[in-house]
Amino acid sequence: MKQIRFFIALAFAALAGLTSCGGPSDVKQTKNLIIMVPDGTSTSVLACSRWYKLAKGGEAELAVDEGLCGLVRSYMSDAPISGSAGAMSAYMTGLCQQSPNISIFPKANPENDFYPVDTTRTFQPHATVMEAARTQLGKATGLVVTCYFTHATPAACTSHSYSRNDDQAIGAQTASFGHDVLFGGGTKHVTPYIKSILDDNGTEYIEDDVKAFRSYNGDGKVWALFDRNDMDYEADRDPETQPSLAEMTAKAIGILSKKKNGFVLMVEGSNVDHAAHANDPVGTIGDFLAFDEAVKVAFDFAKKDGNTTVVIMPDHGNSGITIGSENYGGYSSRGLKDAYSGVVDFKCTVSALSDKLRAIKSPDEIPSVFKEWANVDITPEEEAQVRSHFDKQVTDYMNIGGSLNHVVSRILSSRTYFGFVSGNHTIEDVFLSIYSPSGKRLEGVHTNEELGRYLCQVIGLKSGLVAESDRQFSPAEKVFDGCEMSVDSSDPVNPVLTVKNGDKTMVLPAYKAYVTLNDERVDLEISTVYMKKNKSFYVASRLGEMMK
Template identity: 30%
Template sequence: MKKTVKKALSVAAISAMAIGAFAGTSFNGNSAEAGSTYNPKGKAKNVIFMIPDGYSASYATNYRWFKGEESAMDSILVGMHRTYSANSKVTDSAAAGTAMATGVKTNNGMISTSPDGEELKTILETVEEKGKATGLVATSTITHATPAVFASHVPTRADEAGIAPQLIENGVDVILGGGKRYFPDALLTEAKQDGYNVVSDKSALASSVGKSDKLIGLFASDALAPELDRDETNEPSLAEMTQSALDVLKKDKDGFFLMVEGSQIDWAGHDNDAAWAMKDSEAFEKAVEKALAFAKKDKNTLVVIAGDHDTGGMSVGNANVEVLRNITATGDFMASKLDANRSNVKNVVKQYTGLDVTDAEAAKIQSAKDAGIAINQLVSERARVGWATTDHTGVDIPVYAFGPGADLFRGLLENTDFPELMAEAMKLKYGKQK
């Protein structure tokens, strides 16, 4: 597997995106091209909540240029949401996810617990109490902040070993992602005894449907590979995991709740890696297409899509993002291929990006503290993509929705509105306290 390293908008842009999106959208939350006949005010039997971590309006705009046409999400844009946490204008994924899963603002770093340490009921737990099946899918460790908030309660997101058993104890029916290191053999043995089918690679996942109503897929010791590096692994894509999850969950006659996270869009933003960001946005869109295809056929499924926050403060320049299509590796991977003196910078960058590096650019990479980020900065300059930071920012985030209940998500929301609105779409009573 290629080595990867994880490091901990303008109004005009979002306005332009909104105008473009609403131009192709009817006022019932349904794409004018979708051909679905669902009742926009009807009851949602199923909910698919999709979270492209770190994804903002600028990512959406650059991705549209990268793809060369509108994305599958553009025609179902319905609003935006605010992301601040209980103790900061700029949230982290734990606090943002907690708000989106429980309806309560908490402090950065906390997993579905209030600032004073009280456990908070999640939308997933509420759905389970009503007899519906549930699932979590991510390209990070499945114990990472965003998936963790839906089915665990710990004071700090760092306690992934403490999160893992809670996912099983809390009855999540489908668990797909990375993080095998946090699931000891004894825990997986107990899971098998409880009826889980446990798989560990792409081929086993493909043949898993029909073997059990419960599925655990742990495809890497840590996080899965970035989409740019997937060809060197036997790991499934986000779209493949999403389809497998749907194939299992749809068998529950009472319905289901599924959360799907495109985890590594955020990590690309932390690294200012524009190619990684676009390629994982593409992988996320393919998963969205699986969800929308299911919802259009089913007509009783609500699909809600919203990033938890922005990462990196990406900007949109005089579009040249087409150069990103030719890049075949992350900046981290390219940095791992440099020799001790970084004297082969030009050859490495040329091999994986197709770009010719000047002497001045090579010298800058050779002297950089972090060669991977220096390579990413070079690529971003060529693609005319700017970055404000390697951390999160506090801008509002686009919200997309399709299916029965889509109308509920229109306008400017708080991130705490999501679980209550999803419960309302399912005609369920939602309570925030455990």
Template identity: 30%
Template sequence: MKRRELLKNGSLALGGLFLTPFTAKANIFKEEFDGKKAKNIIFMVSDGMSIGTLQMADMYSRRKLGRPSHWLSLYEQNLVQRGLMDMASASSVVTDSAAASSSWGGGHRVTNGSLNIGVNGEEYLPILQKFKKAGKKIGLVTTVPVTHATPAGFSVYSKSRNSQEEIASVYSGLGFEVIMGGGNKYFDAAQRKDKKDMYTVFRNKGYSVARNKAEMNAAPANKPLLATFDEDALPYSTDHLSSSFMKNNIPTLAEMTSKAIGQLKDDKNGFVMQVEAGKVDWAAHGNDISGLIYDQLAFDDAVKVAVDFAKKDGNTLVVITTDHGNANPGLIYGKKVDENFDRIQKFSQTNEWILQGISSGDSTAKIKERISQANAGIMISDDQAKEIQSYYAKAQMEDGVYNPRHLPFKLLSQIQQEYTSVGWISMDHSADYSEVAMFGPGSEKMKSFMKNTDMHTFLLKVAEVENKF
């Protein structure tokens, strides 16, 4: 075979076997990591990601950007170990995020709604506190409130995931080096029930406090950092991309991940960080296809940041997973399925933006125009617009916005299905086994199928931290 043909085919024949360059590279990575300790761990969670969400985001990336998603690219290049995880809670085969994160954080299955509190009231010390006691720096990064279920499940114990003001107070005593995401209202004295100014508490403990992207970027690496960029959760990525104000003031998940790594990476004992794309779950609850795909892709960008760092560092284990399925979206067969799916590339706003911008007095023409503006010229019928409008007579306002449970999210997704070919089985969590991938030292020890609570022991073991706390 001529050298030119060899290079063109991209393969090398050895004793009848064919090794692609990707396979060779993957083997080098795996050999390099074999037997090494995971000095650093970056644990990444796309909250509420069904397999259909992962697949559609990858398909979108291939068709729109001309490349696979970063997550699936790791599979294609054989750079990661891959498996499935049983995420059942102590109270149900369908978990919520609090019990799911607690199974990893505390190493025990707990009832839905609780954080590291056993069925008989036991308090399980969360894994980030164990790593902190072992001398590692700790980080939390999320697109929802930093006090929300997933980061809290790695960090604290509480009878209720809804005790977010209390969780903010507990955080102040943990000494974590990075806490970054949404949730200003749980730290702001004017909005807390006890009127306690948690920002002052953190500043008095030596923290930098950031409320926007510029302040985040300016935060010094030699001080711990608390950053909250919105009152509750951060905006959906779709809406973020369409707003200059949001782009200038609110960082993406990838930008937060990069900043957090910069804050943590130089410690001699290493670091452990959880990164969560929390609004993937929220979009699935709302059957919001634009919110779902763009936030999954934002998570995918953060995956690239983490893996790129891990490749250079050589001592970092990256875990990429989800805590449960949600709504199980997927493409439905039909003559226009390709055309319909590609239409989503032109969606400029989420369904949340559409529905929160409608009021009870709006005409059908105005409703139709708003949907057309957000959804690439889709023109719904007058009857469909009237059905949407009918919800607003009973919708209630809370903190200046409508309670989303009173708005026609399901109806709008059903209307959109004709134009997107995306179907949903529900608006809630499902009992799917969770996809899990690992890159870096310790990944070779991963089992192809595991129970959620096994993850707790696994992370401590690969980091060579004794489970004695």
């Protein structure tokens, strides 16, 4: 009953959105769309970042401020707190999703579902706004992130999997999609299979070479990756080895803006989330401000271009970070210097300080490391804690408990007035900031599903994403009804489907954007998807006709 009442409330909220300023009838279509996601950014990060800039002697303004126009209710189909995979999947598909899914139709979870889930489609890949922008409108596409490129947020743009951790399937689909531009981290995920896909579709691959990235001036497809895993936090970044998010965004826009049919670009400030999980104020604020610089780049381009919409929204909150902890008594009569005491002296993130401690030759150097990099005089008790955690690594960035990083985080936070609810995602609405050349923006409070539908309207898709899902990702047994099918799983990560009917034989390798029909290559718009969860292939519906 509770769920039904919630569903009715959602329906009314959606109707209200349809009739308010900036609703669908008012949406000005633009040739280009830039979607920007500061991952795991609680709304309080805005104020913390503005005041931080002022405390460091800068201007207390953010680029996102100019576009702030509402809030987004981010939740999953069966949980009020979102994970990154489900939250971004909802933005990209316009359908509320579950953890840990990447842009698929969810399964039913009757105990917790907020509304009825269509179980006839469970596990079917759900087409995304970025995929449809290219297949229906011929737009160029790009991804710019600071995490590894198979991470949840970029994954949800053009990949489909039951699990966000299915890096090889996600990486292969991302490569097969043939993005015009992909910049970020994650060289370790470029397997020989993925490299062969990039070679096949003519993508130039730049690896850990910032000079080659900066001098690139081609107009073909290009990837540039800068770290085995995630790129460095902004506070720790060496500009001689890694570009900033703003620089990568500018480079991507420079390439994409030459494409005649326009483009859809997704830019993620990925590591805000990682720093919030670690309860790291400098990491969180530093990476949000780096994201804000990228927003300025996008806004400046959109204003000059006159045919670009920029939509900015975090996927969920994280950690409840804010200033005003228990030890900040008398808060309303204390000044800015007080509020930011301690934190303005931190020269690096919790992660970097932990690595510096691991690198010292003798434990006697512990106090001097804290003094040099954080201006902190540690107590003997704290030093003992550090000593006993030297070999404790972070095994999961979402939960650093028990690691040296956790000890460092606690020591640094105790010298500030920052407080955190936890190292987990939090239940909260996230901010919405939009630039539209028409001056009309989506305003007010909207759900993540509504944002997904708004993105489709901004670029003027010809048909909906459910129809697009059936066009690109129908179950193989339905498409090839009456044919003989077999699966070669000798490479279990990348199985191959073979379909036979009379003298016709079609071979469909998983995650590749082509098939062979009697040994003749047939290119596809989107790759074939193998869904491990239900051991099923999902294929382009037009292939069925070719086998008759």
